[in-house]
Amino acid sequence: MSVLSLENATLRYTGVDGGHPPVLASVDLSIDQDEFVVVIGRSGSGKTSLLNLAAGFVKPSSGRVRLDGAPVTGPGAERAVVFQDDALYPWLTALDNVAFPLRLRGFSRADRLVRARTLLDQVGLSDAAERHVWELSGGMRQRVGIARALASSPKFLLMDEPLGALDALTRSRMQGFLLDVWQANGVGALLITHSIEEALLLATRIIVLAPKPGRITSEIFTTFGRDHLAGTPLSEIRSSPAFRRLQDELTALIHAEEEGIAA
Amino acid sequence: MSISVEGLPPIMPTVQDIDRQSEGDTSRPLPLVWISLATITALLFLWSLASSYGFVSPLFLPSPVAVYQALESLAVTGFVDATLAQHVGASLLRIFGALAVALVVGVPAGLAIGASRLGKGILDPIVEFLRPLPPLAYLPLVIIWLGIGEASKIAVIALAMLPPVILSTATGVRSASADHVNAARSFGASRLQVLRHVIVPSALPSILTGTRIALGAGWSTLVAAELVAATRGLGFMIQSAAQFLVTDVVIAGIIVIAAVAFLFELAARLIERWLVPWSTRR
Numbered sequence: 001m002s003v004l005s006l007e008n009a010t011l012r013y014t015g016v017d018g019g020h021p022p023v024l025a026s027v028d029l030s031i032d033q034d035e036f037v038v039v040i041g042r043s044g045s046g047k048t049s050l051l052n053l054a055a056g057f058v059k060p061s062s063g064r065v066r067l068d069g070a071p072v073t074g075p076g077a078e079r080a081v082v083f084q085d086d087a088l089y090p091w092l093t094a095l096d097n098v099a100f101p102l103r104l105r106g107f108s109r110a111d112r113l114v115r116a117r118t119l120l121d122q123v124g125l126s127d128a129a130e131r132h133v134w135e136l137s138g139g140m141r142q143r144v145g146i147a148r149a150l151a152s153s154p155k156f157l158l159m160d161e162p163l164g165a166l167d168a169l170t171r172s173r174m175q176g177f178l179l180d181v182w183q184a185n186g187v188g189a190l191l192i193t194h195s196i197e198e199a200l201l202l203a204t205r206i207i208v209l210a211p212k213p214g215r216i217t218s219e220i221f222t223t224f225g226r227d228h229l230a231g232t233p234l235s236e237i238r239s240s241p242a243f244r245r246l247q248d249e250l251t252a253l254i255h256a257e258e259e260g261i262a263a
Numbered sequence: 264m265s266i267s268v269e270g271l272p273p274i275m276p277t278v279q280d281i282d283r284q285s286e287g288d289t290s291r292p293l294p295l296v297w298i299s300l301a302t303i304t305a306l307l308f309l310w311s312l313a314s315s316y317g318f319v320s321p322l323f324l325p326s327p328v329a330v331y332q333a334l335e336s337l338a339v340t341g342f343v344d345a346t347l348a349q350h351v352g353a354s355l356l357r358i359f360g361a362l363a364v365a366l367v368v369g370v371p372a373g374l375a376i377g378a379s380r381l382g383k384g385i386l387d388p389i390v391e392f393l394r395p396l397p398p399l400a401y402l403p404l405v406i407i408w409l410g411i412g413e414a415s416k417i418a419v420i421a422l423a424m425l426p427p428v429i430l431s432t433a434t435g436v437r438s439a440s441a442d443h444v445n446a447a448r449s450f451g452a453s454r455l456q457v458l459r460h461v462i463v464p465s466a467l468p469s470i471l472t473g474t475r476i477a478l479g480a481g482w483s484t485l486v487a488a489e490l491v492a493a494t495r496g497l498g499f500m501i502q503s504a505a506q507f508l509v510t511d512v513v514i515a516g517i518i519v520i521a522a523v524a525f526l527f528e529l530a531a532r533l534i535e536r537w538l539v540p541w542s543t544r545r
Contacts, residue, residue, distance in 0.1 A: 077451035087442035090541030091464045101450035152450040
């Protein structure tokens with residue numbers, strides 16, 4: 001089983017003003033391949049920077065990012081990224097978008113289309129294969145984006161607010177979908193979100209980030225996602241007293257941090 | 264000109280279009296095509312009025328009928344040893360030859376400027392030197408270098424076409440979305456793969472726009488290029504007609520150039536819709 005880890009990672013954007021606190025300060029986080037880690041925190045707490053470090057889009061100013069002990073030097077197919085604004089290629093059909101990572105690896109057209117169709121099936125979009133990106137709804141686009149990320153056979157799926165742009169109904173349906181994908185594909189998940197409810201529903205572990213400098217302040221283990229995969233409907237989980245209580249606690253925790261900064 | 268083709272967006276949205284969109288008005292106003300046709304008819308009417316009542320000497324402004332007859336005789340018997348089709352053919356060959364050269368040189372140059380610091384450093388001064396120069400200024404030099412044959416004509420037109428092709432390609436490269444590039448990198452794409460599979464398709468709409476601008480620059484340079492030692496071509500035809508004060512052929516030539524350029528514009532937009540359908544939809 002693979003492990004993706006940030007070790008004492010600090011990220012500081014140099015240039016304009018050296019006096020700014022680092023975006024992330026001494027972050028230690030280790031994610032196993034069977035985990036669903038959700039990072040939550042208010043704006044400016046460095047959530048996206050943390051994901052960019054894990055993805056290899058940026059290098060830490062100090063500290064390390066490692067995958068199975070080997071230093072991460074840049075982006076790589078074993079850490080596929082899903083973007084908030086789907087980032088699908090409008091010049092490709094849904095199917096060709098999903099096949100894209102396989103094309104990069106030199107699979108023949110026939111091979112990659114077979115694999116891409118299987119993945120589109122898995123995300124429930126077999127009928128949309130030949131459609132253009134602009135003909136798909138926001139929820140469908142994100143499912144194509146996730147299928148495309150899975151096509152690169154990643155060990156980890158890094159998701160930057162993938163449901164942030166969706167309407168509430170689609171969003172709650174997609175939350176169940178993300179859990180299914182996570183379970184079915186044996187990938188480790190790192191998901192960034194603003195929504196406390198979403199964090200509680202999906203995570204096996206919630207990481208709370210506080211801003212200035214961005215740092216981890218709490219870590220909470222939850223089982224609601226696994227309960228759902230075991231058969232409990234999401235609606236029932238959302239209305240259960242245990243869920244409500246944890247939601248209140250987490251909200252209070254994040255608010256307390258804000259007041260701590262204001263004081 | 265804002266004649267719109269069925270199913271294609273108008274070249275420029277009019278104030279009226281914007282009003283309608285914002286107010287959700289579904290009543291159908293007079294189609295733009297009709298307004299444009301009415302303008303053309305009115306201009307033709309004024310023109311024939313001016314010439315038939317002798318306001319203007321036929322030497323300066325021949326009547327529409329005279330121009331039409333000139334067009335007919337151009338098509339059948341020709342002017343200065345070539346028919347209209349041969350003149351048009353000669354000019355089109357130069358325009359397309361030059362466009363091919365401009366694209367083969369300009370697109371890679373634009374990619375280099377947009378995608379690499381080194382490329383930008385090397386090529387920027389050359390483009391910025393070339394861009395503001397009027398083609399007539401370097402025409403004599405090109406003739407000294409390449410002689411008075413086809414090569415110098417194509418070279419001059421190509422030089423005029425290069426800056427718009429290069430600059431719009433570079434702009435297109437810079438317009439590539441960071442997420443699109445990062446997505447490819449996260450799936451393990453190499454620098455070359457990012458260029459080929461993400462940057463080039465992202466830049467394509469802009470490259471096509473640059474091609475349209477280049478065609479415009481090409482037409483304006485064509486006439487200058489055909490000034491020297493040409494025996495065929497629309498520019499040459501107009502020049503020699505002007506020397507003999509055959510004004511109806513001059514006007515006929517101008518109308519033919521306008522018509523061909525307009526057809527080019529329509530073709531370019533059809534090609535755009537076929538090649539980069541996403542650029543107008545997204």
